[in-house]
Amino acid sequence: MAKNYVTTTINGEQTEFLCETQQTLLDVLRDVIGLTGSKEGCASGDCGACSVIMNGRLVCSCLVLGVEAEGATITTIEGIAQGDKLHPVQQKFLEHAALQCGFCTPGLIVASKALLDENPNPTETEARYWLAGNLCRCTGYDKIIRAVMDAAAELRGESVG
Amino acid sequence: MNYIDTSLKVVGTRPIRPDGVDKVTGRAVFAADTRAAGMLWGKVLRSPHAHARIVSIDTSKAEALAGVHAVVTAADFPEIVSEEAFVGEGPMNFRDLSMNCMARGKALYEGHALAAVAATTQEIADRALALIDVQYDVLPHVIDVEAAMADDAPVLHDDLFTAGVDPAPTKPSNVAKVVTFRKGDAEAGFAEADVIVEGRYTTQPVHQAYIEPHACMATYAPDGQVSIHSSSQGHFMVRAYTAKLLGLNLSNIRVNPAEIGGGFGGKTLVYLEPVAVALSRKCGRTVKMQMTREEVFRASGPTSGAAMEIKIGAKKDGTIVAAKQILKYQAGAFPGSPIGPGCMCGFAMYDLPNVDVVGYDVVSNRPKVAAYRAPGAPITSFAVECALDDLALKLDLDPLTLREKNAAKNGTKTHYGPTHHNIGFTAVLDAVKAHPHWKSPVKEGQGRGLACGFWFNIGGESSAQVHVNEDGTVTAATGSPDIGGSRASIGMMVAEVLGVPPTTVRTIVADTASIGFTFLTGGSRVTFATGMAATQAAEKVVEDLKRRAAQTWEIPVEAVEWKDGKAYPAGSNAGAFEPLDLATLALKSPRTGGPIIAEVSVNAQGAGPGFGAHICDVSVDRETGQVTIERYTAVQDVGKAIHPSYVEGQIQGGAAQGIGWALNEEYIYNDKGQMENPGFLDYRVPVASDVPMIEAVLVEVPNPRHPFGARGVGEVPIIPPMAAIGNAIRRAAGVRMHDLPMSPPKLRAALDAASG
Ligand code: FES
Ligand code: FES
Numbered sequence: 001m002a003k004n005y006v007t008t009t010i011n012g013e014q015t016e017f018l019c020e021t022q023q024t025l026l027d028v029l030r031d032v033i034g035l036t037g038s039k040e041g042c043a044s045g046d047c048g049a050c051s052v053i054m055n056g057r058l059v060c061s062c063l064v065l066g067v068e069a070e071g072a073t074i075t076t077i078e079g080i081a082q083g084d085k086l087h088p089v090q091q092k093f094l095e096h097a098a099l100q101c102g103f104c105t106p107g108l109i110v111a112s113k114a115l116l117d118e119n120p121n122p123t124e125t126e127a128r129y130w131l132a133g134n135l136c137r138c139t140g141y142d143k144i145i146r147a148v149m150d151a152a153a154e155l156r157g158e159s160v161g
Numbered sequence: 162m163n164y165i166d167t168s169l170k171v172v173g174t175r176p177i178r179p180d181g182v183d184k185v186t187g188r189a190v191f192a193a194d195t196r197a198a199g200m201l202w203g204k205v206l207r208s209p210h211a212h213a214r215i216v217s218i219d220t221s222k223a224e225a226l227a228g229v230h231a232v233v234t235a236a237d238f239p240e241i242v243s244e245e246a247f248v249g250e251g252p253m254n255f256r257d258l259s260m261n262c263m264a265r266g267k268a269l270y271e272g273h274a275l276a277a278v279a280a281t282t283q284e285i286a287d288r289a290l291a292l293i294d295v296q297y298d299v300l301p302h303v304i305d306v307e308a309a310m311a312d313d314a315p316v317l318h319d320d321l322f323t324a325g326v327d328p329a330p331t332k333p334s335n336v337a338k339v340v341t342f343r344k345g346d347a348e349a350g351f352a353e354a355d356v357i358v359e360g361r362y363t364t365q366p367v368h369q370a371y372i373e374p375h376a377c378m379a380t381y382a383p384d385g386q387v388s389i390h391s392s393s394q395g396h397f398m399v400r401a402y403t404a405k406l407l408g409l410n411l412s413n414i415r416v417n418p419a420e421i422g423g424g425f426g427g428k429t430l431v432y433l434e435p436v437a438v439a440l441s442r443k444c445g446r447t448v449k450m451q452m453t454r455e456e457v458f459r460a461s462g463p464t465s466g467a468a469m470e471i472k473i474g475a476k477k478d479g480t481i482v483a484a485k486q487i488l489k490y491q492a493g494a495f496p497g498s499p500i501g502p503g504c505m506c507g508f509a510m511y512d513l514p515n516v517d518v519v520g521y522d523v524v525s526n527r528p529k530v531a532a533y534r535a536p537g538a539p540i541t542s543f544a545v546e547c548a549l550d551d552l553a554l555k556l557d558l559d560p561l562t563l564r565e566k567n568a569a570k571n572g573t574k575t576h577y578g579p580t581h582h583n584i585g586f587t588a589v590l591d592a593v594k595a596h597p598h599w600k601s602p603v604k605e606g607q608g609r610g611l612a613c614g615f616w617f618n619i620g621g622e623s624s625a626q627v628h629v630n631e632d633g634t635v636t637a638a639t640g641s642p643d644i645g646g647s648r649a650s651i652g653m654m655v656a657e658v659l660g661v662p663p664t665t666v667r668t669i670v671a672d673t674a675s676i677g678f679t680f681l682t683g684g685s686r687v688t689f690a691t692g693m694a695a696t697q698a699a700e701k702v703v704e705d706l707k708r709r710a711a712q713t714w715e716i717p718v719e720a721v722e723w724k725d726g727k728a729y730p731a732g733s734n735a736g737a738f739e740p741l742d743l744a745t746l747a748l749k750s751p752r753t754g755g756p757i758i759a760e761v762s763v764n765a766q767g768a769g770p771g772f773g774a775h776i777c778d779v780s781v782d783r784e785t786g787q788v789t790i791e792r793y794t795a796v797q798d799v800g801k802a803i804h805p806s807y808v809e810g811q812i813q814g815g816a817a818q819g820i821g822w823a824l825n826e827e828y829i830y831n832d833k834g835q836m837e838n839p840g841f842l843d844y845r846v847p848v849a850s851d852v853p854m855i856e857a858v859l860v861e862v863p864n865p866r867h868p869f870g871a872r873g874v875g876e877v878p879i880i881p882p883m884a885a886i887g888n889a890i891r892r893a894a895g896v897r898m899h900d901l902p903m904s905p906p907k908l909r910a911a912l913d914a915a916s917g
Contacts, residue, residue, distance in 0.1 A: 022284070036194035037187020039422070041372040042454040046841035049372055077187035090185040094177045097806035100645035100814060102184030103373040103422025109185060125850075132848040135841060137372050137423050138645060139810055140817030141849040 008069040010035070011079025019066035026050045028066035029076060037077035037106045041135065048134030051107040051114075052076045058114035060133075077106035080113055088151040089113050098147035100138035108134045112148045120156055124149060162700060164657070165801070165863045165870045171657040172869050175806045178649035179668050184420075192376035192392035192419035193451045200378070201230055201279040203433075203440050203450040204286040206293050207460060208268035208275055211302035211526040211834025212315060215268060215275065215295065222292040223278055228285035231443035232293070234276045235265040238439060239408045248401040250394075250429040250532040250683040257495035259406045261529050262435050268297070269317055269494035270526045271835045272459030274432075279440040279448045302526040302834040306491045307468050309335040309525040317494060317524050337496030337522040342504050344576035350483025350515030354474025358551040362544040364883070364901040365827035366466040366491060368458060369533050370846050373422020375461060376451035379437035383445065387414040391434055394424045394642055395681025399434050400673050406435040407442075417672045418642045425818070426532030429683050432461055458839035462531025463828065465490040465498040469544040479558050479566045483515040484508055488541060490522060493529040498522045499537030502617070505577040506880070507541035509615045510586060510772065511567040516576035526834050532683060534815060535616045535876035539822065539883060543901065546612035546884030550891060560611045560888070561599070564774075565590050585798030585862030586772040589613075592860045593774045598794040606780055607791055608893025613774045614880025618873030619684030620765030624677030625695035627655055627702050629757035633744030635659060637698075638671040640679025641691040645814075645875065646807035650688045651695045653803055654869060658699035660726040661743060677762045685873020688803055689864075690765035696868045701759035709753035710741045767866025771873055773797035775816065775881035779889040783912055786905035788824055788890060794856045795881075800864040800872030809857035812878040816855050819882025821847045827902050 003018040010033070019028050026043070029035045029052070041047035043062045050061040053075040061076075080087045089112045092098070099105045108131065115122060115130045122130065127148050128141070136144060164172070183189040220232040238259060246253040259265075264273045276293050280286035301315040308314060316333050323330050324338040351357060377391035387409065393399045396416040404411050421428060433450045440448045452461070467490045474483040486507060490498035500520040508516055553560040568587055574580045593599050593611070603609045626638045637655045641647060652668035659666075679691065703723045710728030711718040720735035721728050727740040741749075750757050778792040795812045802808040825845045829837045838844045863870025883901060891897050896911040 020284070030194075034196070035187075036190070039191070039373070040193065040451075041374070041422075042841050044454065044840055044842065047372055047454075081186055086182070086185065093185050094181045097175070097178070097646065097804075097810055099181070099184055100807070100810055101371070101373070101421060101423045102180075102189055103191060103371075103420075105184050106187045128850040132850040135372055135846060135848060137370050137425070137818065137846060138814045140813035140815075140847075140855050141852055142813045142855050143806070143810060145849065145854070 004067045006070050009073045023066045024062050025064040025066050026061040049107040051110040053114050088154045092147040092151040096143045096147035098143040104136040171653045171663050172803050176663045189420045191422050195378045195390045197447040200447045200449050202283045202286050203279045203448045205274045206276040206290045208273040210299050211271045212300040213268045214298035217296045219294040223289040226289050228281040229289045231279040231440045233439045235263045248398050252497040255405050270528050277436045304830050306489050306523050309523050335524045340520045342518045342577045345515035347483045347485050347515045347517035351474045353482050355477045356555050357474045358548050359472045360548050362469045362899050364467050364540045366463040367822045367826040368463040369425040369427035371423025374452040374457045377433050378449040379441050380447040381442040385413050389416045390419050392419045392421045394428045396673050398681045402431045403435045415674045418670050421642050425534050429532050455839045462529050464533035465530050467540045471544045471548045473548050479563050481567045484513050485517045488520040492522050492524050493527045495529045503537035503541045506538035506615050507545035509575050512569050512573040534879040539880045542880045543883040547887050550888040588860050588862050589772050589774050589796050589798050592796045598776050607778050608889045610777045610885040610888030612881040612884035614877050616771050616876045618768035619686045620690045620768040621680040622764050623679045623691040623694040624762040625698045626760040627698040629747050633747040635666040637668045639691045640676045641687045642682045644682050647687045650803040654692050654696050655699045685875040688871050689768050693765045694761045694763045698759045698761040714738050769864030769872040771877040773877040775885040777885040777889045781894040786909035796858040798860045798862050799874045801870035802859050808874050811875045812857035813855040815878025817847050819879045823883040823886040825902050
């Protein structure tokens with residue numbers, strides 16, 4: 001089976017890869033490129049562990065084909081921090097202890113960043129509905145929502161307690 | 162040493178966890194993230210039938226496919242004799258586990274493993290599976306627990322004779338064992354009762370639904386050395402099971418603990434590791450395996466579903482005089498439901514004079530159950546705590562008052578034998594009473610439910626090392642996989658003892674060849690037992706540091722004291738010396754006896770049971786049957802919260818899992834015994850918009866058996882939610898829901914029936 005040649009931009013870097021037609025973007029990220037921060041929890045679009053931002057939109061990378069990445073701009077969890085400076089969402093996840101096992105965390109951080117890119121001032125309900133596609137079985141979401149709301153406040157330049 | 166009444170600098174604070182940055186940047190390595198040169202992909206062929214005799218398996222076509230390097234079936238595993246295993250959490254038999262990893266003779270549930278292949282790509286492995294020809298003789302199956310107990314039920318195991326009955330049965334059946342616990346005389350107690358409540362309750366099996374599917378990578382080298390990377394709640398457990406199931410020596414197997422993406426009890430046994438090693442042994446290449454979500458649902462263990470009968474009798478003032486329960490727990494395809502704890506936990510919270518509990522462990526054609534948070538307790542407590550609410554209603558008593566009246570205290574003798582010591586149930590009930598949630602009026606149209614939960618917590622074997630590095634920083638290593646932040650709590654206890662900031666202690670999880678035996682992460686034991694080992698190791702290091710300071714100053718060791726990370730001369734008689742800090746002592750270590758390190762192994766006893774009480778307000782949409790959780794408060798005695806954020810997190814997460822168990826989660830089977838909802842779309846776990854903030858209230862009644870007073874916390878919080886929600890629904894909508902999940906269609910039907 002001939003492989004497809006794809007040129008794309010991942011985390012700001014031009015990236016080329018070969019993939020089979022049926023391979024998902026998640027498979028490509030993890031198995032071809034070696035970016036294993038995006039996780040597979042279901043491979044069916046139901047858990048959000050594989051969340052990436054593609055051309056400005058939050059997507060489940062398990063529902064995107066590798067070939068669809070041609071010409072696209074993709075941000076994965078590995079591209080959220082700037083060098084050694086964590087994104088406020090990452091920092092707030094740490095401060096609020098918004099992770100236990102940490103398996104859902106990459107997807108939730110990507111999804112939260114996408115939320116705050118689009119809506120810098122979400123209500124708790126808006127945050128809960130936006131993140132409803134990201135399952136976390138450990139935390140009960142309480143500390144995750146607090147971390148996201150706190151990160152939003154910080155990004156708006158407000159300081160909350 | 163005991164630090165319970167000392168002033169603490171680190172324990173009780175909320176530092177950022179040591180592995181935090183790795184986990185928020187995607188760098189943490191979970192089992193599925195591992196890679197090796199020349200690695201193959203392993204996949205499993207699973208039975209489409211719920212119950213079938215395996216007539217033949219022909220793997221020749223699969224073996225001939227280009228890219229396939231190995232195919233294994235049960236014939237590649239030694240046949241194991243029945244032998245009880247004390248390796249995981251809960252009852253287990255090595256033979257059953259072997260047959261669960263690879264079916265032998267019969268497929269006992271849809272999803273049962275029949276064969277496995279290793280191939281160069283996942284796609285080739287999938288094609289190879291399709292080329293394996295299995296001939297089945299399909300047998301009648303049974304799914305429901307009570308149907309499985311019927312005289313004419315299809316029998317799963319010809320050699321299963323009910324244990325615990327006299328005389329021993331002569332006919333095999335699906336009832337693996339009967340357990341009974343009696344205290345006093347229940348019938349006499351009921352005769353004295355002014356009021357009696359009775360009920361029949363059912364619960365459904367629910368899956369732990371960790372977001373990370375099972376995964377591992379294994380290599381069998383030509384010299385017989387095996388290396389395994391896997392995600393589990395215990396790498397020593399993986400080593401023990403793999404060795405037994407393949408007939409290998411423990412010393413030939415080295416298991417590296419990958420990060421674990423949730424377990425909740427479901428990763429306390431093996432599914433893939435022995436299979437991956439068998440495949441690797443056959444082809445000499447590294448083999449990686451990971452389950453799909455569908456496989457996780459179809460083939461790995463949920464907890465039991467159950468059918469239960471309950472009867473409670475009380476005096477007019479609310480004093481309970483008799484209690485009785487019959488519990489029938491599904492074990493799945495092999496014996497081993499958590500019926501024992503089921504029989505103990507429901508009534509363990511109360512001081513009852515007359516108790517009669519009978520429990521049945523029943524096999525049926527479903528995946529073998531695995532431990533799930535406080536195994537067995539949430540099920541029995543659903544029945545007990547709902548019945549108590551009915552009793553409160555019948556007596557026109559406040560449900561909290563009813564519990565206060567009957568609560569177990571220090572010195573209360575349980576119906577299963579032991580007497581409670583150092584328990585904090587009363588303190589928990591006091592905290593409920595004082596909480597603004599409990600004191601606030603119930604909002605119009607809502608109902609408020611209260612329910613309690615008890616779990617034993619366990620201790621057991623743990624090993625820990627503390628090393629002072631050459632620059633005075635510290636490494637703490639343990640054998641306990643970190644499933645929810647235990648690196649933080651272990652590191653904090655070590656930092657407290659050494660008198661250094663927690664950031665100077667790096668906590669790691671060492672592999673099976675690098676640290677002493679450590680029992681798995683389960684039973685809420687790590688902060689208690691492994692924490693005890695780590696604390697003692699740190700204390701040994703302090704003793705050693707004092708000796709080195711004494712040697713340096715040429716004074717007796719008794720004249721040295723350790724404070725805030727430094728050695729001081731104790732008092733003016735000891736001499737006037739500049740204090741020696743960790744870095745200085747580390748630098749001098751070559752001249753004072755070499756590296757500074759201590760390892761301690763313990764078999765920790767006295768875990769100290771945990772009690773919790775949850776308050777929940779709900780509203781019910783009468784048109785759709787939808788329940789909304791409006792407010793939720795979980796109160797629990799945690800002994801001492803080492804890192805309060807992670808303690809709260811355990812409580813919030815457990816409560817959310819209980820909310821899913823109460824309202825949504827269930828296995829749906831078709832008439833062929835196949836699961837119809839093996840995915841997160843149809844097996845619906847709570848999402849962020851399903852739950853409110855969950856307030857965790859930490860009550861601290863110190864456990865005197867732990868250096869800092871800690872009790873296990875992870876399991877209690879999943880026990881009360883089902884009844885708390887059921888009781889809230891009862892009070893909001895006037896209907897008593899006896900069957901889980903209390904999903905919209907069921908609630909609609911109940912509301913319709915009630916309005917007649
Ligand atoms: S792995 Fe993509 S949504 Fe679950
Ligand atoms: S932290 Fe474990 S699934 Fe979210």
